[in-house]
Each structure stands twice: as structure tokens, then as C-alpha cells.
Amino acid sequence: MLEIKNLHAKVDGREILNGLDLTIPAGEVHAIMGPNGSGKSTLSYVLAGKDDYEVTDGSVTWKGEDLLAMEPDERAAAGVFLAFQYPMEIPGVATMTFLRSAVNAVRKARGEEEYSTPDFLRTVKEKAKDLKIDMEMLRRPLNVGFSGGEKKRNEILQMSLLEPGLCILDETDSGLDIDALRIVSDGVNALRSPERCMLVITHYQRLLNHIVPDRVHVLSKGRVARSGGPELALELEKSGYADYGDEATAA
Amino acid sequence: MDLSVQQFRSEAEQALLDLYERSVDALPGDASVAALRQSAIWTYAGLGLPHRRVEAWKYTDLRAAIAEIPPLLAESDAPVEDTAFEAALGKAFAQLPAYRVVLVAGAVRTELSDVQGLRDAGVEFGALAQMLESPPEWLMASLDTASACGDDVLIALNTALMTGGVALRLPEGVTLQKPIHLIHLDGADAPGSVYTRNVLVTEDGASATVLESFGTLGRAGVQRNAVTTVSLGAKSAIHHIKLQREALETIHLNAWVANVGADARYNAFQVSMGAALARNQVSVRFVGKDAATDISGATLARGKQHCDTTLVVEHDVPACESRELFKLVLDDEARGVFQGKIVVARDAQKTDGKQMSQALLLSETAEFDSKPELEIYADDVVCGHGATSGQIDEDLLFYLRARGLPEAQARALLIQAFVGETFEALDDEAIGDAFAAVSADWLGAPAE
Ligand SMILES: Nc1ncnc2c1ncn2[C@@H]1O[C@H](COP(=O)(O)OP(=O)(O)O)[C@@H](O)[C@H]1O
Numbered sequence: 001m002l003e004i005k006n007l008h009a010k011v012d013g014r015e016i017l018n019g020l021d022l023t024i025p026a027g028e029v030h031a032i033m034g035p036n037g038s039g040k041s042t043l044s045y046v047l048a049g050k051d052d053y054e055v056t057d058g059s060v061t062w063k064g065e066d067l068l069a070m071e072p073d074e075r076a077a078a079g080v081f082l083a084f085q086y087p088m089e090i091p092g093v094a095t096m097t098f099l100r101s102a103v104n105a106v107r108k109a110r111g112e113e114e115y116s117t118p119d120f121l122r123t124v125k126e127k128a129k130d131l132k133i134d135m136e137m138l139r140r141p142l143n144v145g146f147s148g149g150e151k152k153r154n155e156i157l158q159m160s161l162l163e164p165g166l167c168i169l170d171e172t173d174s175g176l177d178i179d180a181l182r183i184v185s186d187g188v189n190a191l192r193s194p195e196r197c198m199l200v201i202t203h204y205q206r207l208l209n210h211i212v213p214d215r216v217h218v219l220s221k222g223r224v225a226r227s228g229g230p231e232l233a234l235e236l237e238k239s240g241y242a243d244y245g246d247e248a249t250a251a
Numbered sequence: 252m253d254l255s256v257q258q259f260r261s262e263a264e265q266a267l268l269d270l271y272e273r274s275v276d277a278l279p280g281d282a283s284v285a286a287l288r289q290s291a292i293w294t295y296a297g298l299g300l301p302h303r304r305v306e307a308w309k310y311t312d313l314r315a316a317i318a319e320i321p322p323l324l325a326e327s328d329a330p331v332e333d334t335a336f337e338a339a340l341g342k343a344f345a346q347l348p349a350y351r352v353v354l355v356a357g358a359v360r361t362e363l364s365d366v367q368g369l370r371d372a373g374v375e376f377g378a379l380a381q382m383l384e385s386p387p388e389w390l391m392a393s394l395d396t397a398s399a400c401g402d403d404v405l406i407a408l409n410t411a412l413m414t415g416g417v418a419l420r421l422p423e424g425v426t427l428q429k430p431i432h433l434i435h436l437d438g439a440d441a442p443g444s445v446y447t448r449n450v451l452v453t454e455d456g457a458s459a460t461v462l463e464s465f466g467t468l469g470r471a472g473v474q475r476n477a478v479t480t481v482s483l484g485a486k487s488a489i490h491h492i493k494l495q496r497e498a499l500e501t502i503h504l505n506a507w508v509a510n511v512g513a514d515a516r517y518n519a520f521q522v523s524m525g526a527a528l529a530r531n532q533v534s535v536r537f538v539g540k541d542a543a544t545d546i547s548g549a550t551l552a553r554g555k556q557h558c559d560t561t562l563v564v565e566h567d568v569p570a571c572e573s574r575e576l577f578k579l580v581l582d583d584e585a586r587g588v589f590q591g592k593i594v595v596a597r598d599a600q601k602t603d604g605k606q607m608s609q610a611l612l613l614s615e616t617a618e619f620d621s622k623p624e625l626e627i628y629a630d631d632v633v634c635g636h637g638a639t640s641g642q643i644d645e646d647l648l649f650y651l652r653a654r655g656l657p658e659a660q661a662r663a664l665l666i667q668a669f670v671g672e673t674f675e676a677l678d679d680e681a682i683g684d685a686f687a688a689v690s691a692d693w694l695g696a697p698a699e
């Protein structure tokens with residue numbers, strides 16, 4: 001479903017991704033682990049289409065189409081969703097207004113009908129309830145004054161509203177306590193389906209106890225250094241990333 | 252009459268004197284009003300039109316901008332269709348529930364206005380032209396407030412040439428449930444000048460929201476000079492709100508002058524999006540303790556529009572609070588000016604004054620000039636000011652686009668969010684929504 005071949009990308013003139021290969025078949029969840037600075041967020045931004053990330057070589061194919069040729073909003077319409085490591089705060093935009101604009105923009109681009117107001121409200125209410133998001137929170141400006149956990153839950157709410165085919169989660173577990181981690185993981189697991197694939201980026205193994213991946217890849221110096229089953233995550237938990245160019249061992 | 256104090260006059264400067272000479276006999280008012288006019292035109296004759304070497308007009312050279320002086324616009328009784336209203340003000344403002352007073356060339360169009368409703372609600376209301384013929388004491392006092400603005404040429408010209416407008420007085424304790432909406436609609440097939448003076452007086456404990464909106468009818472450009480004086484009695488409150496959405500040929504000169512009594516609140520809010528050149532002055536003077544003012548608003552300008560907002564807050568007495576927040580969205584070669592002066596007199600201890608202006612520049616050629624001035628003669632005060640200018644935040648733009656919003660829509664949303672923060676100063680949700688709708692119109696984005 002997602003096919004990344006020999007991906008090279010530069011930021012600020014510095015090569016961060018360095019010949020990365022990765023294939024995720026439909027229905028599978030793959031985890032990317034790796035030391036800080038190994039290029040995990042960079043990969044997520046390149047997939048989502050951020051401007052200052054320049055792809056210098058390689059290709060990314062999504063459902064047979066050239067992902068790199070698309071604008072960020074076209075990628076969203078094509079089903080790519082990135083849950084940001086650091087969700088943006090936008091004062092002056094009510095969260096609800098934002099959700100509605102996003103959902104309707106994507107539906108319109110997909111040739112689907114826009115939601116009516118009551119339908120939209122009902123859908124949001126249902127999904128917000130599952131994620132233990134208070135409707136009052138959605139009336140506030142987008143992410144402004146939200147706690148770390150609230151921001152992450154808000155990302156998952158957006159993910160489930162936008163019905164993506166490729167879910168990229170960038171350190172969604174960071175800053176979450178154990179209850180919030182469970183809520184978020186349940187939200188993500190609810191979206192697992194044979195038509196979807198997921199790329200779960202994390203520094204720590206604990207998220208993968210909740211979202212059990214089909215494959216685990218270790219990113220180091222901008223390329224996949226090792227791949228394996230879920231047991232690889234447990235192994236890293238013990239050994240840390242010392243073998244992958246990180247002095248400070250994790251976990 | 253020898254009006255030769257000023258040595259050199261531009262053609263337009265001379266034409267203004269000629270306009271006065273030609274019109275003076277027909278201008279409304281009794282002998283006391285005529286004397287005010289006479290003294291005001293002398294003030295003008297001595298100073299001429301303000302230009303960039305006049306400190307308060309540093310960035311807005313009116314003498315250079317005004318080439319011709321069109322005749323005073325004649326009163327008209329041509330019908331004004333609902334569609335013309337909507338085109339001039341935008342649908343949201345045209346439909347806003349309010350006591351509506353429509354002014355064309357300064358004259359009250361009673362058939363389009365709800366004067367009876369206002370009177371039933373307890374407001375003393377009169378068309379200025381009629382009231383000037385035998386002005387009550389409170390009206391004369393308010394006219395003097397403007398005369399006290401000594402060397403302000405904009406106001407002096409208004410006093411000399413005012414032909415219309417309204418006078419409104421809220422007796423003690425009267426509170427209005429609906430806003431008063433003063434709608435200034437002008438324009439014709441030929442250019443014209445319009446000089447209006449509105450007078451607002453709230454006696455002790457009275458409160459009202461007064462919205463003034465400015466739109467264009469017809470095709471040709473208008474030179475507008477509109478002044479409103481506001482006198483607030485003790486514990487009274489006025490929310491004074493303005494929408495300026497005039498055609499691009501317009502020159503819009505506007506001054507609000509408020510005297511604020513003890514424990515009173517004067518909130519001024521203005522959004523400017525029309526006119527080739529707009530000058531918006533708000534001057535607030537605290538005359539009683541423990542009063543407060545909030546002056547805020549937004550400018551939306553593109554093309555070669557020039558919009559100048561100049562605020563003066565005078566803390567003459569102790570323990571008053573002033574807040575100022577203006578946001579400017581400037582595209583193309585538009586120029587935005589923000590000047591904010593805060594004067595704290597020696598006795599005005601415990602003054603709390605804050606000022607902020609922020610510009611969002613959408614093009615490389617747009618320009619923002621900001622000039623804060625703090626003159627503080629008391630020692631126990633908290634005063635601060637700030638000005639920023641920046642571009643659209645690319646990270647925020649990416650976040651929105653990654654959620655599926657096409658670039659133009661994402662930009663519009665961010666611009667609206669930037670401007671929308673000022674709307675929070677409005678207590679009235681319907682008016683806030685109306686501003687959100689007209690600013691969305693301006694952005695060409697669908698209203699949410
Ligand atoms: N916008 C940027 N400008 C400059 N350097 C960047 C930028 N984004 C990332 N980098 C650099 O790229 C490297 C990889 O960063 P990142 O992808 O965030 O790593 P990870 O998410 O694995 O911790 C780091 O050395 C980081 O400093």
C-alpha cells in the first residue's frame with residue numbers, strides 16, 4: 001500500500017534521510033523506533049509534504065500514486081494523516097470550526113457530500129466521547145491551553161474524523177500518562193482495518209504494548225538499520241539504542 | 252473676510268475656504284453655532300490641511316492626498332433598496348437587529364429609520380440640523396468638547412461645515428436592550444463632500460451600544476468628514492462600534508472624541524476595510540476617577556489603500572484603565588498606520604495603560620508604520636506598549652493543509668483568526684458574528 005524506496009531528504013541543506021526503504025502492506029501496522037535525531041519526524045514530515053523538507057532522491061508510492069508530487073492537502077484527501085509530535089496551537093480558530101472545515105474540505109476533495117450540521121455534530125460527539133474529550137474543549141481555540149494529553153487526543157479525534165488510509169503517528173505517546181495512553185491506544189486500535197495501514201513512530205516500547213505492530217523497524221542515521229517482529233521492540237527496550245549511534249541509552 | 256493667515260495654500264486648501272464661503276449662509280444653526288463655525292474655519296485657515304511635517308499626521312499627508320474639493324453632497328430622497336443596503340454594508344450588518352437610523356448626506360431618512368422605537372425606549376433623539384437651530388445646553392456643551400480639540404484640523408473643518416448627523420441623549424439610568432445603528436450611506440453620480448457630526452450623551456448610569464457603519468451608494472467617490480463626540484456621565488457605559496466599508500474612491504476622515512466620567516466605561520471598536528485613504532482618530536479623556544476604556548479594532552487593506560488609526564488617551568485623573576489592541580492585515584501595496592499616544596497627568600496616579608498593535612503583512616510591498624508615544628508625568632503608573640509585524644506562520648499553514656484545507660482556505664482561516672482575536676473585545680455576539688462575516692467577505696472565504 002505504501003512503498004518508500006531509497007528516500008533521501010534534506011533539511012536546511014543537511015541530508016537527514018539517507019536511502020530509506022520501507023513497505024507497508026494494506027492492513028498492517030509498522031513501528032519505527034530509533035534514537036533522537038535519527039530522522040523519524042523528518043520522515044513523517046516528508047510523507048505529509050512539509051515545504052522545507054527537500055526530497056533529493058528516491059520515491060514514495062501510495063496506492064500506486066506518486067505521493068511526492070502531491071500538495072499537502074491533496075495528500076490528506078488521498079488518505080494520508082499525520083498525528084503531529086507537537087500539534088500546533090491556533091488562537092482565534094475554534095477547534096470545532098477547524099474540525100468542520102477540515103472534514104468538509106477532505107470530503108469535498110474525495111467527491112463525497114459535505115456533512116450537514118446535525119450529522120457532523122453527532123459524529124463528533126460520538127468520537128469525542130470514546131476519546132474522553134469534553135465538548136467544551138472543542139469550543140476553545142485549537143489546542144490553545146490544551147494539556148499535552150488533550151492535544152494528543154485531539155489529534156486522534158481528527159484522525160478518526162478524516163478517515164485516512166495511512167495513519168502516521170509521531171511520538172503520540174510522549175507526554176501521556178498511563179490512562180491517557182490507554183485511551184489514545186484504544187482510539188488508534190479502533191481504526192485498525194484491512195483497508196488501512198499505520199506507521200507508528202515511537203522512542204519507547206511501552207506504546208507498542210497497546211498498539212501491537214506487525215513489524216518493527218529501527219531507524220538510524222536516516223535509514224532503516226534493522227527490521228523485525230514485535231519482539232525487536234522488547235529487545236531494544238533492554239539494550240537501548242547504543243548500537244544505533246545513540247550514546248544515551250533509552251528506556 | 253480675510254482668511255490669509257497661512258502663507259501658501261494648495262488649490263484644495265483654498266477650495267475648502269471657498270466651499271465654506273459659498274455654503275455658510277445655508278448651513279444650519281443659530282447665531283451661537285455660526286460663531287463656532289466662524290472660529291473653526293479660522294483655525295483651519297491658520298493651519299491648512301495637515302501634512303507629514305505635522306507630527307500627528309507624520310505618515311498620512313492629507314495635503315498631498317487631497318487634490319480637489321467636491322461640493323457638499325445634496326440631500327436626496329431617492330429610495331434606498333434593501334439590496335443596496337446589503338451591497339453597501341454586507342448582509343450581516345444590513346440585517347443586524349437594532350434601532351436603525353439611516354443618514355444620507357447627513358439627513359435622517361425617517362422612512363428607513365426606527366426613530367419612534369428609540370424614543371419609546373427613552374432616548375432623546377434629534378436630527379442635528381434641526382437641533383442646531385435652537386441647541387439645548389447639553390448639545391452646546393458637546394459641540395464645545397470638539398472645539399476644545401484646538402488645532403485638530405479634521406475636527407475644525409467638521410465644525411465649520413457640518414450639515415447633518417444626529418444628537419442622542421440617554422437620560423439617567425436608561426439602558427438600551429438593542430444597539431443603536433447609525434448607518435451613513437452616501438454617494439451619487441458625481442463626487443461630493445459630506446460633513447456629519449453625531450453627538451452622544453449618556454447621563455449617569457445610562458448605557459447603550461452605538462454602532463456606526465459607513466457604506467457607499469452610487470458610483471462616485473465621497474470625501475467624508477465624520478465626527479462623533481461622546482460624553483459619558485458617572486457609571487455610564489457606551490460601546491461605540493464602527494464598520495467602515497466604503498468604496499475605494501472614498502476619502503474617509505473620522506474622529507471620535509470622548510469625555511469619560513467617574514466609574515464609566517467607554518469601549519470603542521473599529522473595523523476599516525474600505526476607502527482609498529482612511530484616517531480614524533479616537534481621543535479619550537478621563538475626567539472622573541476609576542473609569543475605563545478599551546479601544547480596539549482591525550484594519551484590512553489591499554491594493555494601494557492607506558489606513559491610519561490614531562489614538563490619544565489622556566489620563567487626567569487617578570485610577571483609570573486604558574487598553575488598546577489593533578490588528579492590521581496588509582496586502583499588496585497597502586499601508587497601515589497606527590499611532591497611539593497615552594498621556595498621564597501628574598495627578599493621575601494608579602493609571603493602568605496598555606497598548607498593542609500587530610500587523611500581518613501578506614506581501615513584500617505592504618507597509619506598517621507604528622508610533623507609540625507615552626507621556627507620563629505621574630510616578631505610580633503601569634503603562635506599556637508593543638508593536639509587532641510578521642507574516643503568516645508557515646508551520647500553522649502546513650498544519651491546516653495537512654488536515655486537508657487547500658492553501659487559499661488555510662490562509663484565509665489564519666488571517667481570520669488573527670483578526671478575530673480583536674472581535675473578542677465585543678460583548679455582543681451578533682455584532683461579533685457580523686464582523687466575522689464581513690471580514691470573511693473581504694478575504695473571499697466562505698463564512699463559517
Ligand atoms: N527544520 C529543521 N531544520 C534544521 N534541522 C532539522 C529540522 N528538522 C530536523 N532537523 C534535524 O534533523 C535531524 C533529525 O531530526 P528529527 O527528524 O526530528 O529526528 P527524530 O524525530 O528522530 O528525533 C536532527 O539532527 C535535527 O536537528
Ligand SMILES: [Mg+2]
Pocket residue numbers: 040041042085170171
Ligand atoms: Mg521526532
